[in-house]
Amino acid sequence: MESVGRLWRSCCCYDGVQAWMFFFMVGIASLMFLVWSKVGEFRGKRTGLPLGTLGWPLIGESLEFISCGYSTRPESFMDKRRLLYGKVFKSHLLGSPTIVSTDPEVSKVVLQNDGRIFVPSYPKSLNELMGKSSILQLNGNLQKRLHGLIGSFLKSPELKEQITVDIEKYVLDSMKNWKDGQLVYIQDETKKIAFQVLLKALMSLNPGEELEYLKQEFRKFISGLVSIPVKFPGTRLYKSLQAKANMVKMVHRIIQDRGTKCDSNKTREKDVLDVLLHETNSITGKFTIDLISDNMIDLMIPGEDSVPMLMTLAVQYLTSCPLALQQLQEENMKLKKSKEEKKELVTWSDYMSLPFTQDVITETLRLGNIITGVMRKALQDFEVKGHLIPKGWCVFTYFRSIHLDEDLYDSPYKFNPWRWQEKDPTGSSFTPFGGGHRLCPGLEIARLEASIFLHLLVTQYSWEAEEDSVVSFPTVHMKNRMPIKVKKITAHS
Numbered sequence: 001m002e003s004v005g006r007l008w009r010s011c012c013c014y015d016g017v018q019a020w021m022f023f024f025m026v027g028i029a030s031l032m033f034l035v036w037s038k039v040g041e042f043r044g045k046r047t048g049l050p051l052g053t054l055g056w057p058l059i060g061e062s063l064e065f066i067s068c069g070y071s072t073r074p075e076s077f078m079d080k081r082r083l084l085y086g087k088v089f090k091s092h093l094l095g096s097p098t099i100v101s102t103d104p105e106v107s108k109v110v111l112q113n114d115g116r117i118f119v120p121s122y123p124k125s126l127n128e129l130m131g132k133s134s135i136l137q138l139n140g141n142l143q144k145r146l147h148g149l150i151g152s153f154l155k156s157p158e159l160k161e162q163i164t165v166d167i168e169k170y171v172l173d174s175m176k177n178w179k180d181g182q183l184v185y186i187q188d189e190t191k192k193i194a195f196q197v198l199l200k201a202l203m204s205l206n207p208g209e210e211l212e213y214l215k216q217e218f219r220k221f222i223s224g225l226v227s228i229p230v231k232f233p234g235t236r237l238y239k240s241l242q243a244k245a246n247m248v249k250m251v252h253r254i255i256q257d258r259g260t261k262c263d264s265n266k267t268r269e270k271d272v273l274d275v276l277l278h279e280t281n282s283i284t285g286k287f288t289i290d291l292i293s294d295n296m297i298d299l300m301i302p303g304e305d306s307v308p309m310l311m312t313l314a315v316q317y318l319t320s321c322p323l324a325l326q327q328l329q330e331e332n333m334k335l336k337k338s339k340e341e342k343k344e345l346v347t348w349s350d351y352m353s354l355p356f357t358q359d360v361i362t363e364t365l366r367l368g369n370i371i372t373g374v375m376r377k378a379l380q381d382f383e384v385k386g387h388l389i390p391k392g393w394c395v396f397t398y399f400r401s402i403h404l405d406e407d408l409y410d411s412p413y414k415f416n417p418w419r420w421q422e423k424d425p426t427g428s429s430f431t432p433f434g435g436g437h438r439l440c441p442g443l444e445i446a447r448l449e450a451s452i453f454l455h456l457l458v459t460q461y462s463w464e465a466e467e468d469s470v471v472s473f474p475t476v477h478m479k480n481r482m483p484i485k486v487k488k489i490t491a492h493s
């Protein structure tokens with residue numbers, strides 16, 4: 001009351017006209033809000049739009065959505081509305097009227113109709129930085145071709161075999177620097193490892209000057225992904241575009257070298273760049289050098305941050321569940337010992353066939369929700385399960401609420417890898433890698449990388465974790481970068 005009084009006084013102390021103006025503006029805003037929400041409700045009744053409210057003019061419900069995002073329960077925004085309106089509801093988020101789906105069947109239909117009825121929808125700054133030819137924005141045949149080529153290469157046993165050796169090397173190189181009792185920041189370590197793996201798979205870059213340069217430019221590039229879409233010299237977006245141009249220049253040079261004798265690493269294995277370049281030479285090839293160079297950078301966006309978070313969250317959850325950590329350690333020690341006895345190397349399929357380790361990764365993906373959901377825009381009116389999605393509206397398929405739905409998962413907030421011993425991780429209620437035509441092509445590499453990292457960690461180290469917590473907004477990360485105090489396991493320990 002005191003603050004209302006203070007506000008009133010500050011209005012009155014100038015003159016009556018200012019006070020009148022203030023209340024007039026508040027009155028107009030409230031009226032607009034009322035009309036806006038009534039229009040929303042009316043349209044809902046008339047046309048089969050899902051229930052829900054569009055919130056305030058222009059900003060809609062974005063402020064509440066963002067403030068929930070920063071809390072420990074980002075899904076509380078959705079939970080509240082699910083109770084009021086059901087699993088599919090309308091809202092107005094981040095500048096667009098939006099249908100939010102927390103219903104696995106509805107989300108599945110939306111993702112399966114990608115390209116025909118729905119197209120990806122990103123913030124304007126992100127569109128600007130990715131460019132029209134990015135796989136993340138392309139639609140139709142070109143996207144399918146690009147997705148198919150990248151996906152089949154990333155899934156191929158050939159790549160998995162060669163990348164396993166690289167992953168082991170990068171993880172061990174990182175661990176070489178760990179001293180007993182030292183604090184190790186798992187988020188930093190895994191970020192470094194994952195970037196090296198990504199660059200190796202994409203264009204055979206080894207750790208060194210070129211990789212460091214790309215890492216530095218990539219940091220500048222992603223800092224503008226969600227920024228104010230203004231491109232003047234000095235703005236964040238402008239700097240990001242410059243960083244992307246520098247990276248593309250470097251990729252151009254690598255491509256040129258491959259066509260000449262300068263390919264410094266003639267013995268190198270095949271990479272994503274080779275696969276795409278091959279397409280420029282084929283008769284049906286539609287890929288230009290510019291499209292390929294741009295995409296080499298854009299491909300780093302989905303792969304760069306997600307894999308390190310998968311590894312970091314696994315360590316976080318295992319720390320809080322000693323029973324799971326013990327079982328994981330036993331399973332991995334057994335593999336290590338049997339391979340040592342037979343004097344054999346651990347292969348990619350050995351790593352991927354450890355059932356409990358895979359359950360730990362699956363559970364980390366469910367509980368961690370590294371990608372909370374994906375946004376699409378409707379190209380035409382579309383009806384699914386009786387809900388209308390109007391042309392021009394966005395659909396937010398929100399995976400997080402599905403992964404934490406107690407109708408689908410017992411005690412959903414509990415880290416329980418054992419639940420996957422009976423549950424199928426391929427159904428529509430588990431979609432950490434999306435679905436439909438855009439199902440993540442890097443999903444097997446992500447799992448393999450996490451399996452190798454966990455294997456080398458639990459067979460060589462024990463640790464005590466310092467206090468830390470998961471932050472979910474704008475992307476999932478650890479508040480304190482996940483510090484742990486490590487201790488090397490010896491024959492006597």
Ligand code: HEM
Nearest residue numbers: 136147302303306307310371374432433434438440442446
């Ligand atoms: C834990 C790790 C990862 C998670 C949780 C993840 C999740 C996702 C999700 C949810 C999508 C669907 C996006 C949409 O439908 O709009 C996606 C797409 C994609 N991911 Fe991943 N991803 C991971 C790792 C990787 C890796 C290692 C790569 C390798 C480069 C990668 C490359 C891609 C690409 C290129 C797309 C776009 C596909 C397209 O639009 O056709 N991802 N990812």
